Structures are given as structure tokens and as C-alpha cells.
Amino acid sequence: MDILHSYLSPGSVLVAIATLAFLTWLYLAHINQFAKPGAYQSFDIAGFPIFLIRGKDDKIRAFHNVCRHRAYTITRKETGASTVLGCRYHGWSYDTLGRLVKAPQFDDVPGFDKSENSLFEIHAHTTEQGLVFVNLDSGEPALFEDSVRASLEDFKRDSGLGTKSEWVTGQTLTGSFNWKLGATDRHFKNALVQLEQRVSETLRPSFATQLMRTLTLKNKKSTLSLFPGTLIYSFEKADLELALTLFPASDTTTQIRYDLFDSGSTQETDEGALASIIGEALRLLVKNMESDSEYVTQNVVESSATTHKILKRLREHQKMEKMRGGQILPAMRQPKGSLFFQQAEQLCKELDCSGPGANGAGSGGLDW
Known part of the structure; x- marks a missing residue:
């Protein structure tokens, strides 16, 4: 099947974005969303659960x-803070470096080595502006693109977004539409026009503030698009930046993560009012995208710049698979440990699957 038709066909979106996640650095957050060591934020990227966490080294x-023991999630909330994160199934616990620090009843198992059972770390990169990107490739990832680095620097110059910018509010919304249909920017433009007006009415910047922004060349709107599904917008009349990222949750649902940042050193921000305005506007955005998704034609998706870039990346990946003669799974990790330990693990899994604790549905015989 032609890769275009394969991408546009039902049931393909998770495969497509998962492949892109291995080939691309994805924006997820800003460093100031992690206020202290142990602060974390959880994400699900096309079925791959990951989390960011601030270590004691900042x-x-x-x-x-x-x-690593039973493939249960470690973090149970979207955001939180703890310097030790534990799996509630068998009590395995990990520190902020991902190291296994507690494994009940495994210390005396022959061949068991805590150092070989740390959480699988994902490539992360923090830019000079404080933006955090990840790449899911388990090998050597692609270099962080100079063009993206330059675009971020240009945006910082225009907007002021940097390491000292403060997080104001944020939330993850869920929309009933296919991620591929949300990859167009028409809806974003309409929502941002309305947001600009509402924010200006709420903050009512003084003449002195507006003059200062004009003199520092910040009295203008600026928009930055990051492949494959992120848009960062700076407001014209306020030192505020809004980051919007779309993640596919399934073939029919999309998660929309938004975060608002304040880069002003002197402006007084009514955080409660801003949170209400932003939340209301973006919930309306999701509703409009849900309604319009029923009428979006295949031609609209095909003609978008994002689709063309996605297809280019997918073709490159497909070509690489053909050269190697098989499917490439960049994120696959191989377990370590002695043969005895691996055999014990297999037996443990079989007992779990057949006992009353199977599928996490209750307490089983090995539920320590």
C-alpha cells in the first residue's frame, strides 16, 4: 500500500506518531513546571507512557x-512530587535517577542485581530557553536540529520566553477527533485571536507597560510551530506565552496539553482569571475541532504542510527498514539479568497470569 494511503487509513495514527517519536525531538514541558526535586509530569505518547522528573541535581x-518488574505505571497522577516513586503492584521503588532502590523479597534471588533493573531512561534535551524535549530512540538519537535551535532563539528574542519564565496554569484536555485532523492550524488561529482579546481585556496593561514593550520590540505577536504537533504563541499586549501540544491517544481521540507562561518581570498577573479564560477558550477549541472533524476531507489532510513533513519522515523510515530487511523497533529494550533470574521471572509471570491477581485485578499469591 502507498505510504500516503497507509497514513490516511483508519487505525494508522498511533503507528505513525510512534514512528515519528523515534525520529524526532518532541517538546513536552518547561523546566519551571518542576518546582523542586522529585517534581514530575506524566505523558502518554501514542501509547508509550513516559514521565519527566527533576533530580536532586536539578x-x-x-x-x-x-x-521493570510487572510493567505497571510508576506515576499514578499526571503531575506530582516525590523523590522515591513506587510501583503499587510489588513495591519496587525508584529514585529520581531511575535507579531501583527497593525490591521486596528479591534481594536474596541469585543473579538479581538492582543496578540492572533501573527504569529505562529516555533521551531528554533542555534548551537554553528552558524547554524540555525528548526522543524515544533507544539507540543514538538524531541530533537536535540547528534550525529548531535557531527558531527557539528567535522566539525568545521576540517574546522573552526563557529559563526564568514562570508557569501560570496548564491542563490536559481530551478531544474526540483523530490526531491527523487536528494537525492543521486553522482552528488554532481562530482561538488565538479570541484569546488575545480576552487576555488584553483582563490584564488591561498600563500605558507605561505598553510603551516599555514597544521600546523593547516585544509589542507584537509571535508564533512558533514545532513538528509534529506543537504551537507556542506569545501575546501581543502581555508578557505571556501559551504552549499547545497535540498527542494521539487512540485513532479517535486526541489529548491537547496546554501550558501558560509568564515572562514579565514587573507585570501583575491575575492567575485565577487567566486560568479561567485560557481553559474556557481551549475547551471551546476542542469542541469546535470535534464538530469540524466530521467534515474534514481527506484532501485537506493531504494538502497540509504537517502531513507532507510526516510523510517525508515515514518514507525515510520505510526506506531504512527495506535496507535492513525487516521492521525497525527503535524503542525496544532488552532485559538484563542472569538466566536463573529470567527463568524465575517467567515462572512468576505465569503464576500471576493464572492466579487471582492476574491483570492487576486484585491481590494474588505473589502480591507482596
């Missing part, structure tokens, strides 16, 4: 949100 790291 570095932001990314990990697969999967316990």
Missing part, C-alpha cells in the same frame, strides 16, 4: 513510565 530526566 536536571530534568525522562523515563519510561513502566516498572
Whole structure:
């Protein structure tokens, strides 16, 4: 099947974005969303659960949100803070570096080595502006593109978004539409026009503030698009930036993550009012995207610049698979440990699957 028709066909979106996640650096968050060591934020990228966490060294790291013992998620909330994260199934616990620090009743198992059972770390990159990107490739990822680096620097110059920008509000919404249909920017433009007006009416910047913004060349709107599904917008009359990212949750649902940042050193921000305005406007955006998705034609999706770039990346990946003679699974990780330990693990899994604790549905015989 032609790759265009394959991408546009039902049931393909998760495969497509998962492949892109291995080939592309994806924007997820800003460093100031992690206020203290242990602060974390969870994400699901096309079925791949991951989380970002701030270490005691203040570095932001990314990990697969999967316990090495039973593949249960480690973080149970979208955001939270803890310097030790534990799986509730068998009590395996990990620190902010992803190291296994507690494994009940496994310390005496022959061949068991805690150091070989750390969480799988994901490549993370923090830019000079404080934006955090990840790449899911388990090998050597592609270099962070110079063109993206330059675009971020240009946006910082226009907007002021940087490491000192403060997080104001944010939320993850869910929309009943296919991610491919949401990859167009028409809806965003309409929503941003309305937001600009509402924010200006709420903040009512003084003449002195407006003059200062004009003198510092910040009295203008600026928009930055990051492939494959992120848009960052700076408001014309306020030192505010809004980041919007779309993640496919299934073939019929999309998650919309939004975060608002304040880059002003002197402006007084009514955070409650801003949170209400932003939330209301973006919920309306999701509703409009849901309604319009029923009428979006295949031609509209085909003709979008995002689709063309996605297809280019997918063709490159397809070509690489043909050269290697098989499917490439860049994120696959191989377990370590002695043969005895791996055999014990297999037996443990079989007992779990056949006992009353199977599928996490209750307490089984091995539920320590």
C-alpha cells in the first residue's frame, strides 16, 4: 500500500506518531513546571507512557513510565512530587535517577542485581530557553536540529520566553477527533485571536507597560510551530506565552496539553482569571475541532504542510527498514539479568497470569 494511503487509513495514527517519536525531538514541558526535586509530569505518547522528573541535581530526566518488574505505571497522577516513586503492584521503588532502590523479597534471588533493573531512561534535551524535549530512540538519537535551535532563539528574542519564565496554569484536555485532523492550524488561529482579546481585556496593561514593550520590540505577536504537533504563541499586549501540544491517544481521540507562561518581570498577573479564560477558550477549541472533524476531507489532510513533513519522515523510515530487511523497533529494550533470574521471572509471570491477581485485578499469591 502507498505510504500516503497507509497514513490516511483508519487505525494508522498511533503507528505513525510512534514512528515519528523515534525520529524526532518532541517538546513536552518547561523546566519551571518542576518546582523542586522529585517534581514530575506524566505523558502518554501514542501509547508509550513516559514521565519527566527533576533530580536532586536539578536536571530534568525522562523515563519510561513502566516498572521493570510487572510493567505497571510508576506515576499514578499526571503531575506530582516525590523523590522515591513506587510501583503499587510489588513495591519496587525508584529514585529520581531511575535507579531501583527497593525490591521486596528479591534481594536474596541469585543473579538479581538492582543496578540492572533501573527504569529505562529516555533521551531528554533542555534548551537554553528552558524547554524540555525528548526522543524515544533507544539507540543514538538524531541530533537536535540547528534550525529548531535557531527558531527557539528567535522566539525568545521576540517574546522573552526563557529559563526564568514562570508557569501560570496548564491542563490536559481530551478531544474526540483523530490526531491527523487536528494537525492543521486553522482552528488554532481562530482561538488565538479570541484569546488575545480576552487576555488584553483582563490584564488591561498600563500605558507605561505598553510603551516599555514597544521600546523593547516585544509589542507584537509571535508564533512558533514545532513538528509534529506543537504551537507556542506569545501575546501581543502581555508578557505571556501559551504552549499547545497535540498527542494521539487512540485513532479517535486526541489529548491537547496546554501550558501558560509568564515572562514579565514587573507585570501583575491575575492567575485565577487567566486560568479561567485560557481553559474556557481551549475547551471551546476542542469542541469546535470535534464538530469540524466530521467534515474534514481527506484532501485537506493531504494538502497540509504537517502531513507532507510526516510523510517525508515515514518514507525515510520505510526506506531504512527495506535496507535492513525487516521492521525497525527503535524503542525496544532488552532485559538484563542472569538466566536463573529470567527463568524465575517467567515462572512468576505465569503464576500471576493464572492466579487471582492476574491483570492487576486484585491481590494474588505473589502480591507482596
